[in-house]
Amino acid sequence: QLQLQESGPGLVKPSETLSLTCTVSGGSISSSNYYWGWIRQPPGKGLEWIGSIHYSGSTYYNPSLKSRVTMSVDTSKNQFSLKLSSVTAADTAVYYCARPGQVYSYSGYFDSWGQGTLVTVSS
Amino acid sequence: EIVMTQSPATLSVSPGERATLSCRASQSVSSNLAWYQQKPGQAPRLLIYGASTRAIGIPAKFSGSGSGTEFTLTISSLQSEDFAVYYCQQYNNWPTFGQGTKVEIK
Numbered sequence A: 001q002l003q004l005q006e007s008g009p010g011l012v013k014p015s016e017t018l019s020l021t022c023t024v025s026g027g028s029i030s031s032s033n034y035y036w037g038w039i040r041q042p043p044g045k046g047l048e049w050i051g052s053i054h055y056s057g058s059t060y061y062n063p064s065l066k067s068r069v070t071m072s073v074d075t076s077k078n079q080f081s082l083k084l085s086s087v088t089a090a091d092t093a094v095y096y097c098a099r100p101g102q103v104y105s106y107s108g109y110f111d112s113w114g115q116g117t118l119v120t121v122s123s
Numbered sequence B: 001e002i003v004m005t006q007s008p009a010t011l012s013v014s015p016g017e018r019a020t021l022s023c024r025a026s027q028s029v030s031s032n033l034a035w036y037q038q039k040p041g042q043a044p045r046l047l048i049y050g051a052s053t054r055a056i057g058i059p060a061k062f063s064g065s066g067s068g069t070e071f072t073l074t075i076s077s078l079q080s081e082d083f084a085v086y087y088c089q090q091y092n093n094w095p096t097f098g099q100g101t102k103v104e105i106k
Helices: none
Strands: A003-007 A018-025 A035-041 A048-054 A059-061 A069-074 A079-084 A093-100 A110-113 A117-121 B004-007 B010-013 B019-025 B033-038 B045-049 B062-067 B070-075 B085-090 B101-105
Touching: A003 A093, A018 A035, A018 A093, A018 A117, A048 A069, A048 A079, A048 A093, A059 A069, A079 A093, A110 B045, B004 B085, B010 B019, B019 B033, B019 B085, B019 B101, B033 B062, B045 B062, B070 B085
Parallel strands: B010 B101
Antiparallel strands: A003 A018, A018 A079, A035 A048, A035 A093, A048 A059, A069 A079, A093 A110, A093 A117, B004 B019, B019 B070, B033 B045, B033 B085, B062 B070, B085 B101
16 A cells, blocks of 8 residues: 655744655555655645656646755655745645656646645744 | 636535535636545545546545536535545646635534
């Protein structure tokens, strides 16, 4: 059974870079043609797709965040990562890693989710 | 950006009754529409994809319909575990979500 687990600092200072990692178990990132995604949810608000990455390194980002987002993959550790630069209080959110249910598609319905991790931006 | 608009924002329903939730897209998304259920402190759970196909393990009480720009999620005979927030999401373009409908006990 596929499992995803987010990890990283729960507190980030304004103007710094948020860094999170998603560890995948129960399946290999590099043996499938899925894209792996990040989605966030500010407290009490809705969901926002941040971007998705394929194990080959191909990435797609939300246009509104593109200038600040970098995603990467480490197949040796079966992990993929998110970096969001120049953070402000508006970036405070629960960050989820997730996988679409369709192969070859960065944009799909997400059928596997991590439990989420709260990242607070505050000095 | 395809904007997804859900209505109503809050739906008050008595246990045992049916709930009908709406989702509208700002442009056609064909049938590339999913519905999720989210309970407090939990990740969203996929209910429906392809506008009307139930995800694995989802009971038949959840049904989806629509295509193009207008979509509906129907939950028949609500039980206590069904009271939650429901989101629609289009994946015809880069993914965008609706703002959610909270289904609460009347």
